[in-house]
Amino acid sequence: MTERGRGLGFGRRDGDAGASAGSRWLAPGQAERPWPEGAVRLDDDIVGALLPERAARGHKGSFGRLLVIAGSLDYAGAALLVCRAAGRAGVGLVTLAIPESLQPLFAAKVVEATTMGLPEDDVEEIEPDGALARILDHEHDALVLGPGLRPGLSTTELVRELMATGGERDPAPIVLDAEALRSLASMTGWWEGDRRAAVLTPHTGEFGRLRAGSDRDPDADGDLIDDDAARVAAASDAATSWRQVVVLKGARTVIAAPDGSVAIAPFENPGLATGGTGDVLSGVIGALLAQGLDPFAAARLGVYLHGAAGDAVRERLGDAGLLASDLPDALAIARKRLAAAAARRRDGRRLGFAARMSMVGRSGPSEPPAPDARPIDPARPDPA
Numbered sequence: 001m002t003e004r005g006r007g008l009g010f011g012r013r014d015g016d017a018g019a020s021a022g023s024r025w026l027a028p029g030q031a032e033r034p035w036p037e038g039a040v041r042l043d044d045d046i047v048g049a050l051l052p053e054r055a056a057r058g059h060k061g062s063f064g065r066l067l068v069i070a071g072s073l074d075y076a077g078a079a080l081l082v083c084r085a086a087g088r089a090g091v092g093l094v095t096l097a098i099p100e101s102l103q104p105l106f107a108a109k110v111v112e113a114t115t116m117g118l119p120e121d122d123v124e125e126i127e128p129d130g131a132l133a134r135i136l137d138h139e140h141d142a143l144v145l146g147p148g149l150r151p152g153l154s155t156t157e158l159v160r161e162l163m164a165t166g167g168e169r170d171p172a173p174i175v176l177d178a179e180a181l182r183s184l185a186s187m188t189g190w191w192e193g194d195r196r197a198a199v200l201t202p203h204t205g206e207f208g209r210l211r212a213g214s215d216r217d218p219d220a221d222g223d224l225i226d227d228d229a230a231r232v233a234a235a236s237d238a239a240t241s242w243r244q245v246v247v248l249k250g251a252r253t254v255i256a257a258p259d260g261s262v263a264i265a266p267f268e269n270p271g272l273a274t275g276g277t278g279d280v281l282s283g284v285i286g287a288l289l290a291q292g293l294d295p296f297a298a299a300r301l302g303v304y305l306h307g308a309a310g311d312a313v314r315e316r317l318g319d320a321g322l323l324a325s326d327l328p329d330a331l332a333i334a335r336k337r338l339a340a341a342a343a344r345r346r347d348g349r350r351l352g353f354a355a356r357m358s359m360v361g362r363s364g365p366s367e368p369p370a371p372d373a374r375p376i377d378p379a380r381p382d383p384a
Contacts, residue, residue, distance in 0.1 A: 078148025146180025276324025
């Protein structure tokens with residue numbers, strides 16, 4: 001695979017103004033895959049409008065409190081990645097909740113996040129009722145549940161109890177990933193009744209288990225690896241059936257809402273096919289939920305930032321060798337670039353070379369950006 005010519009200006013490439021993020025990695029002469037109907041193709045304009053505002057006089061409490069319930073002795077890295085990604089996505093405060101016996105281990109590993117021990121029935125095995133009481137007593141604006149959790153009946157019961165609103169006055173939204181999704185797949189009718197607003201982030205294997213647990217034949221969904229139309233149809237059907245936002249991960253990640261709205265991200269990056277990158281995505285979406293975005297908006301923006309960060313790392317390292325821990329810093333840079341591009345559009349300034357020249361003394365009317373401008377390239381220097 002070869003990269004197309006170097007970019008001219010911010011988020012543009014010579015002769016490639018309308019191309020998608022994934023298309024710049026195509027071999028010469030290779031045609032881009034068709035885009036499925038029925039889904040909005042995400043771009044800078046769409047996701048830039050979703051960025052939460054950052055008040056000049058805001059404090060850490062202004063930018064949300066995220067509670068992360070994740071990690072075990074075998075999968076400590078998952079919890080750490082979620083917390084770091086959440087911080088880089090702009091949340092004000094992160095608390096990591098883990099079994100009490102593991103709290104000393106995790107407290108020594110996290111720097112910016114705080115930790116909270118959850119009661120246990122046995123070593124590393126949480127006691128669901130006590131854990132639930134402690135979680136609900138802790139102030140938070142959103143939750144992430146599942147990455148790296150130890151499988152077991154106690155975990156399944158905690159997932160069940162957290163999904164139920166339980167009479168909470170204003171239940172915080174939740175991101176469900178990894179072990180939380182496997183737990184859901186074992187529950188009959190988990191989506192029925194009053195449920196906490198959630199973003200489910202399955203890869204294709206987890207999605208198949210969830211579909212099977214919902215009395216759907218996963219094979220009937222078709223090829224969910226290479227067939228984008230099948231991915232859009234399956235994710236949309238699942239979101240409307242489960243009444244929750246579904247993020248079907250993979251190349252051209254699909255984001256589907258319960259009302260039938262569907263979006264598709266432009267990123268196709270084999271470098272992201274490595275352990276822990278999904279944990280990073282969970283942290284990003286959780287952080288955006290905590291900052292006040294609704295689940296569909298948080299999922300769309302989170303997926304886009306995650307994909308842009310992945311492309312930035314691919315720009316430096318190629319399509320192999322990316323580590324999940326490479327992504328959090330790139331996330332913050334991607335968000336900065338996206339915010340700068342959105343500000344320029346709001347100001348009516350022109351993207352690309354003209355933006356550079358206008359900042360060194362040129363004046364006069366600006367032209368609006370092309371209607372299908374390329375997604376930002378976080379690896380490119382900020383023209384400002």
